[in-house]
Amino acid sequence: MIHKFIFDGTRLVLDVNSGALHSVDEVAWDVIGGYIPGKCEELVNKYSALHPRHEVEQAVGEIELLVEQGFLFTGDPFHGSWEQPDHRVVKALCLFLSDKCSLQCRYCFARPNVSSARSAGLMTEEVGAQAIDFLLRASGSRRRIEVDFFGGEPLLNFPVLERLVSYGRERSLALGKEINYTVTTNALGLTRKIGDYLCENQISIILSLDGRQEVHDRMRVFSNGKGSYQSVFKNILGFIQAHPRANYYLRGTYSAYNLDFSDDITHMLRQGFSRVSIEPVIALAQEDYALAEEDLPVIAKEYEKLTREIVSRLEEGQEVDFYHFNIDFDEGVCLPKRLGGCGAGVEYLSVTSGGDLYPCHQFAGREGFLMGNVNSGVVREDLRQLFRNAHVYKKEGCGSCWARNYCSGGCHANAHLFNGSIYKPDQLACRIIKKRLECALYLKAYQAMKENNGINCAEI
Amino acid sequence: MSKHIKTIVGPYLTKAIKDRGCGECQTSCQSACKTSITVSNQICLKKKNE
Numbered sequence: 001m002i003h004k005f006i007f008d009g010t011r012l013v014l015d016v017n018s019g020a021l022h023s024v025d026e027v028a029w030d031v032i033g034g035y036i037p038g039k040c041e042e043l044v045n046k047y048s049a050l051h052p053r054h055e056v057e058q059a060v061g062e063i064e065l066l067v068e069q070g071f072l073f074t075g076d077p078f079h080g081s082w083e084q085p086d087h088r089v090v091k092a093l094c095l096f097l098s099d100k101c102s103l104q105c106r107y108c109f110a111r112p113n114v115s116s117a118r119s120a121g122l123m124t125e126e127v128g129a130q131a132i133d134f135l136l137r138a139s140g141s142r143r144r145i146e147v148d149f150f151g152g153e154p155l156l157n158f159p160v161l162e163r164l165v166s167y168g169r170e171r172s173l174a175l176g177k178e179i180n181y182t183v184t185t186n187a188l189g190l191t192r193k194i195g196d197y198l199c200e201n202q203i204s205i206i207l208s209l210d211g212r213q214e215v216h217d218r219m220r221v222f223s224n225g226k227g228s229y230q231s232v233f234k235n236i237l238g239f240i241q242a243h244p245r246a247n248y249y250l251r252g253t254y255s256a257y258n259l260d261f262s263d264d265i266t267h268m269l270r271q272g273f274s275r276v277s278i279e280p281v282i283a284l285a286q287e288d289y290a291l292a293e294e295d296l297p298v299i300a301k302e303y304e305k306l307t308r309e310i311v312s313r314l315e316e317g318q319e320v321d322f323y324h325f326n327i328d329f330d331e332g333v334c335l336p337k338r339l340g341g342c343g344a345g346v347e348y349l350s351v352t353s354g355g356d357l358y359p360c361h362q363f364a365g366r367e368g369f370l371m372g373n374v375n376s377g378v379v380r381e382d383l384r385q386l387f388r389n390a391h392v393y394k395k396e397g398c399g400s401c402w403a404r405n406y407c408s409g410g411c412h413a414n415a416h417l418f419n420g421s422i423y424k425p426d427q428l429a430c431r432i433i434k435k436r437l438e439c440a441l442y443l444k445a446y447q448a449m450k451e452n453n454g455i456n457c458a459e460i
Numbered sequence: 461m462s463k464h465i466k467t468i469v470g471p472y473l474t475k476a477i478k479d480r481g482c483g484e485c486q487t488s489c490q491s492a493c494k495t496s497i498t499v500s501n502q503i504c505l506k507k508k509n510e
Contacts, residue, residue: 018471018472025464059465062464062465333503333504448469
């Protein structure tokens with residue numbers, strides 16, 4: 001299977017199963033589109049009507065060579081059927097450290113839960129320690145494991161965060177393991193002291209900022225409806241200035257109200273932040289800010305605009321790291337990992353403030369998805385298997401999709417939210433991801449071609 | 461040298477499938493609500509350590 005697309009006149013061909021990426025001219029573009037193995041003569045005759053015959057013959061020869069070498073029209077190594085290995089380990093937990101939040105963001109997926117099932121508020125040190133004990137037990141022989149402090153707003157429970165980091169470090173060291181911590185925060189509680197602590201302890205930090213003030217203030221509001229931009233921006237700026245080498249990402253959300261979201265990324269870059277990300281809002285159609293199918297052409301244009309903006313900044317020698325254009329081709333994960341997906345419900349679980357286990361942070365509190373608790377461990381083996389089997393060869397439409405090795409079948413929680421089944425991906429998200437991937441692949445091609453002055457870039 | 465086709469990235473996915481799938485890599489998250497990590501920008505820790 002191949003995928004062909006054009007970005008600003010650059011014709012690119014992705015060989016889906018091998019991951020090889022080629023830049024082609026008009027002749028090869030046409031011939032690849034009609035390629036049938038073993039039908040060279042017919043191909044030459046057919047496309048000689050459009051291009052000079054000797055050019056078509058050359059292109060066919062190059063295609064044949066690439067096919068032979070496994071660079072083009074590579075077959076599926078698993079032939080459409082694959083069984084996810086069952087390592088029976090949990091290697092990452094997302095802890096709802098606080099159900100409470102200092103903001104009431106309009107699009108927050110966790111908000112309904114804050115005032116209902118998980119209203120107890122803050123995770124206690126005891127529950128947190130039990131969660132870490134569970135992770136250390138359930139991770140078996142895995143050495144590197146992960147804990148993400150989430151909420152609500154996790155910094156509202158900072159004393160417990162500190163104690164859990166110390167506890168986790170001590171316990172993991174004794175077992176020869178290593179816990180990597182992440183905190184996802186709205187930055188309102190990000191004081192100098194807390195920032196110093198996070199950096200000193202090598203804790204990765206995701207900072208929520210939606211971009212321009214008017215965009216941020218429309219959605220990310222205090223309980224009185226007032227926008228939070230000024231306070232958030234001040235803290236983020238202070239943090240990055242104090243810790244320029246911190247392992248951080250600025251993370252924004254775009255909705256129907258800022259379909260011109262490339263301007264929000266530009267806004268972040270102009271403020272001097274180089275590690276940035278923006279993602280589509282998750283919302284049901286009845287919400288005024290929800291994205292709809294008719295927004296897709298505008299969204300596609302915005303990703304293209306963003307790509308050009310990044311190219312232009314790279315040309316000027318600026319450092320730009322837009323999270324979702326950052327594909328690692330050299331040391332990227334293996335094919336089995338790509339087929340298996342995010343691992344939610346299997347190797348990744350969320351823990352509510354009360355200690356209940358759910359397949360991931362988005363499933364927390366969703367009826368029918370309670371998997372156990374930090375003391376019992378996972379007791380819903382049926383759910384575990386349901387998630388383990390939700391890989392790209394089992395998800396609807398993924399087996400024949402060119403993007404499957406980059407998105408791994410998408411988000412289970414979105415699939416369930418929009419289509420009632422984790423096996424039916426949300427098509428709106430799929431189309432956005434595919435556009436984003438094309439831009440990322442173009443950016444890679446642009447950089448590689450520039451570095452190599454347009455000659456072949458990969459070792460053949 | 462190819463005239464019509466320039467290879468930007470070689471066939472990295474089909475290489476070394478056999479010894480892969482060890483699971484030591486970081487957990488990924490495909491959700492749009494949380495910039496954790498997606499598989500396309502993750503690294504293989506096994507390969508990195510080789």
